[in-house]
Amino acid sequence: MLKSRGAGVDPARPVYVISVAANIVSVHPRTLRIYEEEGLICPSRTESNIRLFSENDLRRILWIRHLTQDFGVNLAGIKLLFELEERLGERILERLYEEGQAKEAKRAPQEAAGRGRA
Amino acid sequence: MLKSRGAGVDPARPVYVISVAANIVSVHPRTLRIYEEEGLICPSRTESNIRLFSENDLRRILWIRHLTQDFGVNLAGIKLLFELEERLGERILERLYEEGQAKEAKRAPQEAAGRGRA
DNA sequence: ACTCTCTTGACAATGGTATTGATAAGGTTG
DNA sequence: CAACCTTATCAATACCATTGTCAAGAGAGT
Numbered sequence: 001m002l003k004s005r006g007a008g009v010d011p012a013r014p015v016y017v018i019s020v021a022a023n024i025v026s027v028h029p030r031t032l033r034i035y036e037e038e039g040l041i042c043p044s045r046t047e048s049n050i051r052l053f054s055e056n057d058l059r060r061i062l063w064i065r066h067l068t069q070d071f072g073v074n075l076a077g078i079k080l081l082f083e084l085e086e087r088l089g090e091r092i093l094e095r096l097y098e099e100g101q102a103k104e105a106k107r108a109p110q111e112a113a114g115r116g117r118a
Numbered sequence: 119m120l121k122s123r124g125a126g127v128d129p130a131r132p133v134y135v136i137s138v139a140a141n142i143v144s145v146h147p148r149t150l151r152i153y154e155e156e157g158l159i160c161p162s163r164t165e166s167n168i169r170l171f172s173e174n175d176l177r178r179i180l181w182i183r184h185l186t187q188d189f190g191v192n193l194a195g196i197k198l199l200f201e202l203e204e205r206l207g208e209r210i211l212e213r214l215y216e217e218g219q220a221k222e223a224k225r226a227p228q229e230a231a232g233r234g235r236a
Numbered sequence: 237a238c239t240c241t242c243t244t245g246a247c248a249a250t251g252g253t254a255t256t257g258a259t260a261a262g263g264t265t266g
Numbered sequence: 267c268a269a270c271c272t273t274a275t276c277a278a279t280a281c282c283a284t285t286g287t288c289a290a291g292a293g294a295g296t
Contacts, residue, residue, distance in 0.1 A: 019241075028285055033244090048293055050242055067198075074253085074282065077195020080185075088206070137270070146256055151273090166264055168271055192253065192282085 011059075014044035014052030021053035025061045032061070038075050040064055040082065129177075132162035132170030139171035143179045150179070156193050158182055158200065 021043075022029040035041045036051075041060055043051040053061075067073040067081070139161075140147040153159045154169075159178055161169040171179075185191040185199070 017242075030286075031284060034283080046242095046293095048242080049244095050293075068283080071198055072192070072194035072253090073198055074190070074192040074195055076190035076282090077192055077198070080189055080191055080195070081199070135271075148257075149255060152254080164264095164271095166271080167273095168264075186254080190282090194253090 011055035014054045014057070016053040016058070018043075018051050018053070021051075021058060021061070025058050025065065027061060027065065035061065035064060035075075038079065040075060040079055129173035132172045132175070134171040134176070136161075136169050136171070139169075139176060139179070143176050143183065145179060145183065153179065153182060153193075156197065158193060158197055 016024065018029050018032055022032055032041070032043075032051075032053075036043065041057055041064070043053045043057050045051060064075075064078055067078050068075070073081070134142065136147050136150055140150055150159070150169075154161065159175055159182075161171045161175050163169060182193075182196055185196050186193070191199070
């Protein structure tokens, strides 16, 4: 039984291994590992140390991509933005979100089977 | 008569040519021109098209340097931060300012003669 | 057992960025 | 006149982001 992405899934639940996550968000797995090293994302780990990404993780990654690809912001800049966002409480991303929405509407996310390890 | 920097000068008044400004903030003139091209700063111009920097301009440049050198943020990131700051109304820079103060206190600004064209 | 995929660590190629420096030609200032 | 301003162009250098590869070990599924 294929588990379609997002259908009734708890967005905070870590369900995707790195290859699946990378495929969903169209980012190289190596890049995801670097994002983690740089402290931009923090996926969960299984007992055997395998990364599991949640929907929230993927959303965050798409944000990072949006900032890097569309705005040209580097990773240090994104990190600072995220830190400021936490301090200011969601205000920053709300503002960018309104702009990002218009652009995200153009490219709908693709459905992909999740390799769940629930 | 030497005009000491900042002593009773209107911080919005454009008084420094680019070589002087570059010297005060310890930034290469070429770099200042690029900052302007990238839309990060907007120094005034004389009728003969010469750039004149104000104290506010210099302050802003020091902010840019702080973000690039200490945080590693690139210019696109800084531009985005400035834009967000305008939208959110000074909240962002206030937060960074508190941190930046601690670091700025270490390196006191140097006195330099202003090449005024008042 | 076998195969595939995960992990970390390391290295590398490629294209882009930021800074500095230089040159040329023309204009401005004192 | 000399110095400095302008724009435009080119280049060197170091760094960054992404992708790709390899090695060795571990985990997961058949």
